[in-house]
Amino acid sequence: MKVRDILEKVLNDNILTKDEIKLLLMAEGEDKELLFKTADRVRKEHVGDEVFLRGLIEFSSYCKNDCFYCGLRRSNLSAQRYRMQEDEIVEVAKRAYQMGYRTVVLQSGEDMYYNKDMLCSIIKKIKSSVDVAITLSIGERPFDEYKAFKDAGADRFLMRFETSNRQLYEKYHPGMSFENRIECLKIIKNLGYELGTGFLIGLPGQTVDDLAQDILLVKELDADMIGIGPFIPHPQTPLKDAKEGSVDLTLKSIAILRLLIPDSNIPATTALGTLDPLGRQKGLMCGANIVMPNVNHLQYKLKYELYPGKICINEDATKCRGCIESIIVSLGRKVGQGKGRSRHYMKV
Ligand code: SAM
Numbered sequence: 001m002k003v004r005d006i007l008e009k010v011l012n013d014n015i016l017t018k019d020e021i022k023l024l025l026m027a028e029g030e031d032k033e034l035l036f037k038t039a040d041r042v043r044k045e046h047v048g049d050e051v052f053l054r055g056l057i058e059f060s061s062y063c064k065n066d067c068f069y070c071g072l073r074r075s076n077l078s079a080q081r082y083r084m085q086e087d088e089i090v091e092v093a094k095r096a097y098q099m100g101y102r103t104v105v106l107q108s109g110e111d112m113y114y115n116k117d118m119l120c121s122i123i124k125k126i127k128s129s130v131d132v133a134i135t136l137s138i139g140e141r142p143f144d145e146y147k148a149f150k151d152a153g154a155d156r157f158l159m160r161f162e163t164s165n166r167q168l169y170e171k172y173h174p175g176m177s178f179e180n181r182i183e184c185l186k187i188i189k190n191l192g193y194e195l196g197t198g199f200l201i202g203l204p205g206q207t208v209d210d211l212a213q214d215i216l217l218v219k220e221l222d223a224d225m226i227g228i229g230p231f232i233p234h235p236q237t238p239l240k241d242a243k244e245g246s247v248d249l250t251l252k253s254i255a256i257l258r259l260l261i262p263d264s265n266i267p268a269t270t271a272l273g274t275l276d277p278l279g280r281q282k283g284l285m286c287g288a289n290i291v292m293p294n295v296n297h298l299q300y301k302l303k304y305e306l307y308p309g310k311i312c313i314n315e316d317a318t319k320c321r322g323c324i325e326s327i328i329v330s331l332g333r334k335v336g337q338g339k340g341r342s343r344h345y346m347k348v
């Protein structure tokens with residue numbers, strides 16, 4: 001089957017087989033251009049020209065997990081650890097609102113110091129101070145906690161499954177189980193959160209077949225938001241000598257997912273911008289419609305080191321926003337107004 005025919009098919013019924021996805025992932029030259037152009041057109045038709053900005057607040061760099069790829073893993077004894085206190089988190093959220101953000105993303109390592117009551121209190125305080133949507137990105141928790149956070153006012157939850165290859169998952173996530181990850185994602189969806197999930201591109205040992213399966217799993221989980229980023233080796237992790245993930249495969253995966261879930265929200269990730277100076281622009285031109293600038297204080301940004309060379313960590317939050325707004329305008333797009341809920345979520 002030709003790329004043109006595969007694109008025709010997905011435009012008609014939003015379904016692809018694993019083999020068709022693999023062909024799209026391997027497309028080159030004119031075929032690749034056609035994939036990107038088609039995804040960009042579908043993005044415009046289904047979610048418009050607005051690019052929504054999410055203010056990212058990385059509130060703790062402590063983590064009880066030991067993911068092989070991540071600089072925050074508990075075995076990295078040279079990682080710089082910090083915890084922001086409740087009032088400080090609320091203050092940063094208010095500052096983000098004043099800068100124009102209408103969504104804040106509260107992200108951290110898996111840090112059980114923040115128990116159910118504490119997180120509920122933070123969510124409620126932010127919600128009663130400013131009119132923002134709250135996205136949580138704090139990892140795996142029991143059902144009653146996910147429910148309590150939702151009841152307290154959290155709107156969205158982001159948690160990648162990282163890889164759909166069970167063996168790879170268990171190899172790179174010691175002590176964690178793939179089943180539990182997927183179970184958590186299903187609970188989150190059933191509780192009525194806007195569900196964000198996705199995967200890493202370029203984990204050592206990952207094949208194109210695995211990536212096609214990752215794409216199918218995002219579709220099966222019926223994600224409202226899709227986070228895909230290239231793996232970047234961190235020198236203080238077991239994967240320090242591994243090759244970084246491919247920007248090209250990341251862009252193709254974004255494009256394919258735009259075609260499979262046309263009304264979803266898809267960020268052009270910071271990791272993409274870290275590996276390629278024009279990575280975020282390229283992402284926005286092949287299906288993405290979200291950017292997540294960090295709005296935290298400089299001293300924390302520098303310490304939240306998932307991977308080296310992260311862009312924008314020396315920039316003050318106001319400067320960051322200005323820079324991203326000008327990127328958006330230079331692409332002929334508009335900065336989104338309002339909370340930018342996933343249209344996929346609203347349709348259900
Ligand atoms: N701890 C939570 C979790 O794991 O879901 C949220 C924070 S975690 C740092 C957010 C994401 O960072 C992970 O889902 C992972 O895909 C990404 N990440 C971690 N290390 C990375 C690396 N070396 N390169 C690229 N992305 C990385």
Ligand code: SF4
Pocket residue numbers: 063064065066067070071072073074108109110139
């Ligand atoms: Fe912890 Fe998340 Fe990093 Fe894994 S990816 S070590 S859970 S912060």
